[in-house]
Amino acid sequence: MLRTLFSPRLVGLHLLVIGVLVSFTFLGRWQLGVFEASGAPKLAPDPAPIAVSDLAKVGSHVTGDVAGRRVTATGTYEAGSQLLVADRLPDVSAPGGRAARGAGFWLLTPLRLADGTIVSVIRGWVPSAQDPAAAVPSGPVTVTGRLRPSEQTDAVERSGQLPGGQVATVSTAELINVWPNAPLRDGFVVATAPTPPPGATAVAVPPPTLGVGFNWRNLAYAAQWWIFALFAVFMWFHFVRDAVRGGRGEERRPAAVAEAGS
Known part of the structure; x- marks a missing residue:
């Protein structure tokens, strides 16, 4: 399983998801800051x-x-x-x-x-x-x-x-x-x-x-960026899970063939 998790393809995926999480978290925090500033006098x-x-x-x-x-x-x-x-x-x-x-x-x-x-x-x-x-x-x-x-x-x-x-x-x-x-x-x-x-x-x-009011659109944008980040984690989890399952299947196939040959 570790060999599958640290295969070049999945390592690239891990780095991509980390970059997406950092970027989307920053963008959401930025929009939240704009929302908070909009309510200041x-x-x-x-x-x-x-x-x-x-x-x-x-x-x-x-x-x-x-x-x-x-x-x-x-x-x-x-x-x-x-x-x-x-x-x-x-x-x-x-x-x-x-x-x-x-x-x-x-x-x-x-x-x-x-x-x-x-x-x-x-x-x-x-x-x-x-x-x-x-x-x-x-x-x-x-x-x-x-x-x-x-x-x-x-x-x-x-x-x-x-x-x-x-x-x-x-x-x-x-x-x-x-x-x-x-x-x-x-x-x-x-x-x-x-x-x-x-x-x-x-x-x-x-x-x-x-007298000014809050710009609620920026709060919605912040929530949107964070939802995108959660969705990226969700997709990463499913992709990694499928890859691990596929790796286990490939490991079992040679063993099954060897047992059948004996």
Whole structure:
């Protein structure tokens, strides 16, 4: 049997099947990688900043399709109304609340525009509530940043009752009651300019992305290549089995002839 298995014809078959298995496995893994990459978010066009009043309105919601858009706003910060968003990391996409308990604070400051409306602005991040960098600049300021939809009041798992002047989320529904003296525009702006004062950290905010779905055709292609590989193994097994059976038959034939002659 070994002589049959390692005959030149079968050795060539073995090498051919090994090459087919390696190639088809690689091709299937490549198609699987294309399938996985197809579901990853893609960067959307990132146009120049526009006035925040064009996207954030009073009494209407900022929708997800404008999340991350660059906006600009000119006004004056209301220092006496600043809030600290507790248990946050310097990244707007990072989880907050109990998941980031004690991590630090976002500086949430109302910016009053020339028309009297208020825009919620995240000016930066500080590690403690008493940090001197939390001081609010005075005078007119022009803020450039990225617009974000209002957070849901249950967006984070709260870690308990917060002290006065602190909130758990940047929720327009809650801020309307905290800042009742002026119409509040929906959503909030994560400032990218001007830079935070020394001691404060800019809060990272992602650019807009396109919602994309998986390309299921590539997954089917991957499965197809692997099925082909299994079929090659199936055909190799049957071919080798038939060759071994044929070799055994040839070995028995001379023995049978010798016995008949004796």
